[in-house]
Amino acid sequence: MLYFFQQVLNGLHSGALYALLAFGYVLTNGILHRTNLAYGALFAFCGQTMILTAAFGYQMLWLTLLAAVALGVVAAFFYAALISHVLSRSVFEPLADRTPNAIVVTTLGILLLLSEASRIAADTHDLWLPPMLAQPIVFAQGATFRATLTLIQLIDCAVVVAAIALASWAFARSSFGRRWRAVSD
Structure with missing residues (x-):
């Protein structure tokens, strides 16, 4: 039990x-009022960015663990804002008048792109902090x-x-x- x-x-x-x-x-x-499949991928991408930046700060810059995590959080928020802005202006605004299926297919492509970018950036290694x-x-x-x-x-x-x-x-x-x-x- x-x-x-x-x-x-x-x-x-x-x-x-x-x-x-x-x-x-x-x-x-x-x-x-449209399904955005890229939302979760953006969440995961920024989480991966946080981990990579925190590991870099801790292992290469010799920051304290708290400072490395704070640096990672700032980088994750920066990438979230940057990617959201770029996607909004260059992808979603031109598709605003299109069918909902166009949005779904586009967000699926963005999901695949962000997932692969995370995998490549991590070099398929697991990174661990204390x-x-x-x-x-x-x-x-x-x-x-x-x-x-x-x-x-x-x-x-x-x-x-x-x-x-x-x-x-x-x-x-x-x-x-x-x-x-x-x-x-």
């Missing part, structure tokens, strides 16, 4: 990351097994819940949210 509880805890952490991805997808789909905030927190314990999550997993879950709750509140109560709903409708 403890093993099952451990799998539920693992699922909560994975589910939190998928919930954040799904929330962004719903916002994108709600405003465009564990950060990896202290296990025990939720239940038996004679030979403990159901745990690490501190960073709990922080991830809390940040995701807070981000989604704050964004939901902002979309429900702010003038920006009102304008977003008007454009979506």
Whole structure:
């Protein structure tokens, strides 16, 4: 039974990351009314960029782990903004008057391009940084097994819940949210 509880805890952490991805997808789909398959690939590409930049900062620039991760996060946000802007201006605006199938096919091509770019950039190697905030927190314990999550997993879950709750509140109560709903409708 403890093993099952451990799998539920693992699922909560994975589910939190998928919930954040799904929330962004719903916002994108709600405003465009078109399926954008490249959204997840952009999310993964920027995550890979964060890992590559953090590993470079930690191993080559000899930054502290926290500074290397911060550098990786800044690089990921920069690439997300850059790629989103380029795709918006050069790909999606010219396709605005086309059929939804044209958008789906185009975003599938972008998905393949970003996936392959991530694979090539990583040179098909796994990159690992030292564990950060990896202290296990025990939720239940038996004679030979403990159901745990690490501190960073709990922080991830809390940040995701807070981000989604704050964004939901902002979309429900702010003038920006009102304008977003008007454009979506």
